[in-house]
Amino acid sequence: MHPLLQLPPFINQRMDNSMNSVLLAGAMAGLIGSGVLGAAEPNAAAAKPMLVIHGGAGVERADLNADEEKAARAALEQALRAGHAQLSAGKPALEAVTAAIVVLEDAPMFNAGRGAVFTHDGKNELDAAVMDGASLRAGAVAGVHTVKNPIALARAVMEKSKHVMMVGAGAEAFAKESGTTLVDPSYFRTEKRWQQLQKALKEEAAKQAHSDIETAKHFGTVGAVALDKQGHLAAGTSTGGMTNKRYGRVGDAPIIGAGTYANAHCAVSGTGWGEYYIRAVAAHDICARVQYGGQPLREAAEGVINRDIPKAGGDGGAIALDAKGNIALPFNTEGMYRGWIGADGVPHVAIYKDDKLPEPAAAVN
Amino acid sequence: MHPLLQLPPFINQRMDNSMNSVLLAGAMAGLIGSGVLGAAEPNAAAAKPMLVIHGGAGVERADLNADEEKAARAALEQALRAGHAQLSAGKPALEAVTAAIVVLEDAPMFNAGRGAVFTHDGKNELDAAVMDGASLRAGAVAGVHTVKNPIALARAVMEKSKHVMMVGAGAEAFAKESGTTLVDPSYFRTEKRWQQLQKALKEEAAKQAHSDIETAKHFGTVGAVALDKQGHLAAGTSTGGMTNKRYGRVGDAPIIGAGTYANAHCAVSGTGWGEYYIRAVAAHDICARVQYGGQPLREAAEGVINRDIPKAGGDGGAIALDAKGNIALPFNTEGMYRGWIGADGVPHVAIYKDDKLPEPAAAVN
Structure with a gap:
């Protein structure tokens, strides 16, 4: 066995006390209904699975024609269904998050995996992170060039290494050893992204000092947060970074706590100006x-994303989910690819600010 | 001007409201004394500068002979005096943090800068981060090999780039462009650290599955948190990582929020098992x-460092400082190089758990 791999994987002695209560509550749910125990026990009302996704807060109406918009909505729905299939089969939130993000990474219109934007040097540098709220285990990778699904590599780091974060060539070496699918870097070259870099480079040459402001809108990320039938949460984020970013820059997506976080109470995936x-x-x-x-989840998410970050000069969005199934999808840009799917398996998606996104029925605080 | 450099640096629109109050309180302090206004205004009582440092929580009695212990104490005192000189001259907390950490990086006995431990591949990979609590600006670098003082590079990223975190070759390129002092990688080769790697490799070969536990005690970090006369906080951390770590692994030190964080109320630098x-x-x-x-600072620091992290299976320590000058230095290892210096300029240092470290007199909650 190669020394990069480890058996057994990271053992988590941290077992949340509420887990036993959840199992009990799960068994009792059919008798007394959800919501009653929910008020006292954070996880106990969480019999109803929920998945929330985003495909980046950088989207603007001018970026998409009607066909592209249709394709984006279809990809979001496909990601929601892929994640929901895991949840309805009783699989952990972590599986739903991974399944949804793989679909978004494989779709060329989001800035992650296949559709990653280009760095200043004309490369695609991919970052991803995943966190399991039940065990507080996490995995993250940054600056990889040949990994087809960076979220799968982040999971491999979490499950098969003794580390949480690996970057660059070391992460690539680990990808190889752990059996993660690799592709030629040309897989990530899409014409639209290449033209975005050319435009950014031209803007930068014309008025260098303001180039970071001009290109900031080209950020983007994909992410998912899920609540499973056991009442456990997970979060994941994957990104191609920022168009025209300098080689070696790491954004928030692979930083546990910044772009990705989950614990027993709450799961968040961000999409915005990483710094x-x-x-x-x-x-x-x-x-x-x-x-x-x-604070209620929505108030907390609004406070950080739509108040504090804009006050500091940044922008973007996030998706958040708590253990009771409450969701929040704040953003302060023209659009954010987003959606959710509940226990009934009906996907709801939206892109622009004025798109109507229905609210889940049974959310409680 | 090279495009990696940027003018003007990151502009921080986030000006804390309490700043005006601090200036006012500072002017009034001579008349009414500190503490009166302090109860109402977090920063107002902070006329007394404070600097707290650590040199890593991995130290054990068996590691040091009497001469080495004496040299370590002298280096800690020198770092405290260097930081205090900045504070007593009225310089910002950020300057004190940087000055103290540069001394610790230059000293060969701490696992940062000169005394960095070796990776599995026999290299020295250096990480550092710095954060200014007043502006919430931050800079971080990971995986650099030729930067004499990684904390200086972290500051350059914060002040001269539009990014917060840069890693690997990209960070090295930025170091060159920003005029950060570079050295030959051999500068970081100290005999004691090289022997630690050989021992770890031997242990790993003998009983691979447990190697992470055996080598975990060889972690170490240096860090500083400071409170300046204006009542502003800053935090910084620098490390050579973990002996025998895999190429590309990033620990907590350069992760803003994990190993390093400062805002208007609180500053923390950690030293422990990074994952x-x-x-x-x-x-x-x-x-x-x-x-x-x-929560009072001490209770909060104890809860995270000495309760939650050990419960999860980790260990280590941290230093924490609030805007009122309260300090906390929790750790759960045999020793932690540590010390503090207050307004009177008298350094206090300790190494092992049973070493007596006096308490600052005037701390309030």
Whole structure:
């Protein structure tokens, strides 16, 4: 066995006390219905699975024609169905998050996996992270070039290594050893993204000092948060970074706490101007406001994403989900590819700010 | 001008409201004394500068002979004096943190800069991060090999780039462009660290599955948190990583929120088993318990470092400082190089658990 691989994987002695209660509550749910125990026990009402996804907050109406918009909506629905299939089969939230993100990574219109944007040097540098709220295990990778599904590599780091975060050539070496699917870097070259880099380089040459502001809107990320039948949460995020970013820059997506975070109470995946999300420790801050400050999930998410980050000069969005099934999808850009799917298996998706996205029925605080 | 450099640097629109109050309180302090306004205004009582440092929680009695212990104490005192000189001259907390960490990086006995441990491949991979609590600006680097003072490069990323985190060859390229002092990688080769790697490799070969546990005690980090005369906080951390770590692994030190965090209320630098600190978002979680949960600093720091992280299977320590000058130095290992220096300029240092470290006199909650 290669020393990069490890058996047994990271053992988590941290078993949440509420787990036993959840099992009990699950057994009792058929008798007394959900919601009654839910008020006292964070996870107990979580018999109803939920999956929320995003495909990036950088989208603008001018970016998409009617066919592209239709294709994007179809891909979001496909991702929701893929994740929902896991949840309805009783699989852990982690599986739903991974399944949904793989679909989004494989679709060429989102800035992750196949559709990753180009760095300043004309490369595609991929980052991803995943976190399991029940065990607080996590895995993250940054700066990989040949990994078809970076979210799968993040999971391999979590499950098959003794580390949480691996970057660059070391992460590539681990990908090879752990059997993660590799592709030629040309797999990530899509014409639309290449033209975006050329435009950004031209803008930069014309007025260098403002280039970061001009190109900031080209950020994008995909992500998912899920709640499974056992009442456990998970979160994952994957990205191709920022168009024209410098070689070696790491954004918030692979930073546990910044772009990705999950615990027993709350799961978040962010999509925005990474530097501001890192400085705000955005994903963990949302969960901390819920856990320590007693704020409802939506208020906490709004406070971080739509108040604090814009005040600091950043922008973007996030998806958040708590153990009771409450969801929040704040953003302050023209659009955010987004959607959710509940126990009934009906996908709901939206792109622009004025798109109607129905609310889940049974959310409680 | 090279495109990696940027003018003006990251502009921070986030100006804390309490700043005006601090200036006012500072002017009034001579008349009414500190503490009166302090109860109402987090930063107002902070006329007394404070610097707290650590040199890593991995130290054990068996590691040091009497001469080595004496040299370590002298280096800690030198770092405290270097930081204190900045604070007593009225310089920002950020300057004190940087000055103290540069001394610790240059000293060969701490696992950062000169004394960095070796990776599995026999290299020295250096990581560092710095955060300014007043502006919430931050800079971080990971996986650099030729940067004499990684904390200086982290500051350059914060002040001279539009990014927060840069890794590997990209970070090295930025170091060159930003005028950061470079050295030959052999500068970081110290005999004691090389022998530690040989021992770890031998242990690993003998009983591979347990090698991570055996080598975990060889972690180490240096860090500093400071409170300046203006009542502003800053935090910084620098490390050579973990002996025998795999190429490309990133620990908690350069992760904003995990090993390093500062805001207007609280500053933390961690030193421990990085994977557990990342999963706990340790530094930010301590500050969140203070800010949202209303916990005293010491209780918050104890909860994260000495309760949650050991429960998950990790170990280590941290230093924490709030805007009122309260300090906490929790750890759960045999020793932690540590010390503090207050307004009077007298350094206090300790190494092992049973070493007496005096308490600052005037801390309030």
